[in-house]
Amino acid sequence: xxxxxNLTLKVWxxxxxxxxxxxxTYKANNISDDMSFLEMLDVxxxxxxxxxxxxIYFDHDCREGICGMCSLVINGRPHGPKYGTTTCxxxxxxxxxxxxxxxxxxxxxxxxxxxxxxxxxTAFDRIQQAGxxxxxxxxxxxxxxxxxxxxxxxxxxxxxxTCIGCGACVAxxxxxxxxxxxxxxxxxxxxxxxxxxxxxxxxxxxxxxxxAEGFGNCTxxxxxxAECPVGIKLTNIARLNREYFTAKLFRQEDxxx
Amino acid sequence: MSKSKPILTSSLGRKLVMSLTGLFxxxxxxxxLIGNFQLFANDEGYAFNNYAYFMTHFAPIKVVSYLLYASxxxxxxxxxxxxxxNKKARPVQYNQYDGKSNSAxxxxxxxxxxxxxxxxxxxxxxxxxxxxxxxxVPYIEYTKDLxxxxxxxxxxxxxxxxxxxxxxxxxxxxxxxxxLYKQVDFTFQNVGLVILYVVxxxxxxxxxxxxxxxxxxTVGFNHRRYIGIIRFIGVWVFGVLIxxxxxxxxxxxxxxK
Ligand code: SF4
Ligand code: FES
Numbered sequence: 001x002x003x004x005x006n007l008t009l010k011v012w013x014x015x016x017x018x019x020x021x022x023x024x025t026y027k028a029n030n031i032s033d034d035m036s037f038l039e040m041l042d043v044x045x046x047x048x049x050x051x052x053x054x055x056i057y058f059d060h061d062c063r064e065g066i067c068g069m070c071s072l073v074i075n076g077r078p079h080g081p082k083y084g085t086t087t088c089x090x091x092x093x094x095x096x097x098x099x100x101x102x103x104x105x106x107x108x109x110x111x112x113x114x115x116x117x118x119x120x121x122t123a124f125d126r127i128q129q130a131g132x133x134x135x136x137x138x139x140x141x142x143x144x145x146x147x148x149x150x151x152x153x154x155x156x157x158x159x160x161x162t163c164i165g166c167g168a169c170v171a172x173x174x175x176x177x178x179x180x181x182x183x184x185x186x187x188x189x190x191x192x193x194x195x196x197x198x199x200x201x202x203x204x205x206x207x208x209x210x211x212a213e214g215f216g217n218c219t220x221x222x223x224x225x226a227e228c229p230v231g232i233k234l235t236n237i238a239r240l241n242r243e244y245f246t247a248k249l250f251r252q253e254d255x256x257x
Numbered sequence: 258m259s260k261s262k263p264i265l266t267s268s269l270g271r272k273l274v275m276s277l278t279g280l281f282x283x284x285x286x287x288x289x290l291i292g293n294f295q296l297f298a299n300d301e302g303y304a305f306n307n308y309a310y311f312m313t314h315f316a317p318i319k320v321v322s323y324l325l326y327a328s329x330x331x332x333x334x335x336x337x338x339x340x341x342x343n344k345k346a347r348p349v350q351y352n353q354y355d356g357k358s359n360s361a362x363x364x365x366x367x368x369x370x371x372x373x374x375x376x377x378x379x380x381x382x383x384x385x386x387x388x389x390x391x392x393x394v395p396y397i398e399y400t401k402d403l404x405x406x407x408x409x410x411x412x413x414x415x416x417x418x419x420x421x422x423x424x425x426x427x428x429x430x431x432x433x434x435x436x437l438y439k440q441v442d443f444t445f446q447n448v449g450l451v452i453l454y455v456v457x458x459x460x461x462x463x464x465x466x467x468x469x470x471x472x473x474x475t476v477g478f479n480h481r482r483y484i485g486i487i488r489f490i491g492v493w494v495f496g497v498l499i500x501x502x503x504x505x506x507x508x509x510x511x512x513x514k
Contacts, residue, residue, distance in 0.1 A: 010352075012352075023352065073351060073353070075353055075355065076351060076353035076354045076355030076356075076358075077355050077358055077359070081358075102352055102353045104351055104352055104353070107347050107349050107350065107351055108346060108347055109345060109346050109347065109348050110346065172359055174343070174347075174354075174356060174360075174365050175343035175346060175347075176343070176346035176347040177268075177343075177346070201261075204261035204262075205261065207261075207267055207268070207269055208261055208262050208267065210268070211262070211267055211268050214345070214346055215268075215346055216268075216342060216343040216345075216346030216347065217268040217271065217272060217339045217342055217343055217346075218268070218272065218475075219339075219343075219364065219367060219471070220364065220467070220470075220471040220474045220475065221359075221360040221361070221364040221365055222359070222360050222361075222364065223356065223359040223360040223365075226358070226359035226360065227359050234474065234479075235479055237474065238474050238477045238478070238479040239477065240269075241269060241272075241474075241475055241476065241477040242477030244267075244269050245269070245273065245476070245477060247261075248261075248264045248270070249264070
């Protein structure tokens with residue numbers, strides 16, 4: 001039998017970008033502990049809407065932990081109190097009756113608040129566009145498995161490719177650094193044969209864009225790895241460092257000019 | 258992809274500087290500790306004072322010492338630049354930030370620990386380096402019987418001392434030297450300084466438990482083969498042995514000598 005709980009929410013409300021926001025307190029009553037965190041917010045929003053007020057604005061899409069749209073810093077933790085989960089996959093049984101829950105947006109200069117709890121994460125898109133792609137020749141479709149890739153490499157590349165671009169790493173980092181995200185994107189291509197053509201340019205271009213967006217500098221605290229919902233590892237950051245330094249110090253094309 | 262920004266203007270390049278200067282300072286600590294163990298010799302400072310002369314007058318070591326001073330300054334200046342950027346990267350702070358759930362306290366407070374160390378280094382250099390180089394330490398004359406190895410000493414007045422001098426005559430070796438050993442003894446009768454030195458060694462321990470392995474992560478060294486040994490050295494050598502070794506010196510002079 002599922003329990004019911006009554007909660008107090010302190011939610012960040014902000015009309016639009018560059019406006020002052022503040023915390024507003026809401027009651028969330030008769031919440032089933034089988035609900036997801038976002039469903040709980042839906043219930044609260046219905047109540048708010050019924051009163052004719054502006055509902056709480058928050059990002060979500062798939063609600064099954066694969067799209068990376070949901071966010072929220074819940075009681076000081078991105079995606080809430082559980083490790084390895086997104087907010088949409090967080091259940092209310094992780095909370096207890098009578099608890100006060102503080103809900104804030106991702107906080108980073110590079111992720112400006114659009115409204116309430118939703119932030120603009122297009123900085124990540126621009127980093128991707130700077131180098132997170134591979135050039136593919138036109139022509140007929142090649143046969144599957146014509147390029148041999150050792151299983152271990154394929155697995156590692158796959159692990160890196162599971163990054164859903166949610167930005168929890170930035171939100172968790174005391175420096176608002178995007179290194180875990182960028183390292184996952186660089187790794188996935190650096191490991192595979194298809195990614196070799198742009199390998200060293202990619203590392204440089206994506207790091208440049210990351211810096212230009214105003215993310216902070218990584219100090220290896222490991223907060224990102226701990227909070228990443230899909231378990232992207234710090235080894236990716238070391239790999240990004242290697243890629244970048246190799247590019248800069250040993251591979252830069254105009255080195256002899 | 259267009260031409261990339263110069264390495265030293267990028268976040269990764271600056272971190273590389275932090276990493277390399279930090280590791281250089283770590284290597285210095287090992288030498289400094291081993292040399293200073295001569296303070297524990299029961300020879301009225303004979304070995305230590307000769308060592309102090311050697312370290313301040315042997316040309317290659319002088320070159321390294323200037324590199325060392327430069328490293329301290331660069332490490333601190335770059336830390337400041339990076340910290341300012343990191344603060345800018347999160348202009349609005351979290352109301353709740355549960356850092357301890359995802360990272361170690363020392364990894365999040367390297368700046369505070371580093372500031373303690375900087376104050377310590379300034380005090381430490383004033384206490385010994387400055388006094389030694391500006392004739393503010395006492396003088397001593399050792400007479401060593403080369404057959405028996407026994408050492409006798411007497412304090413010299415400033416008028417009796419011209420320069421460091423070793424003469425051998427009749428099986429007696431006579432050494433005139435600046436008595437840094439006495440200065441150490443004298444300095445560590447001050448309980449305030451003893452406390453500062455011991456506190457600073459705690460700061461050093463926590464700084465290096467994070468810093469040593471972090472430096473390797475930054476340069477991209479984190480292969481499974483050796484990451485274990487790097488972490489081990491970081492914690493047990495730089496986090497425990499070295500700080501205890503240094504802290505033993507003021508404690509020895511205050512309580513035992
Ligand atoms: S690395 Fe993890 S936390 Fe960061 S964006 Fe990707 S999935 Fe999210
Ligand atoms: S809504 Fe898609 S991952 Fe949470």
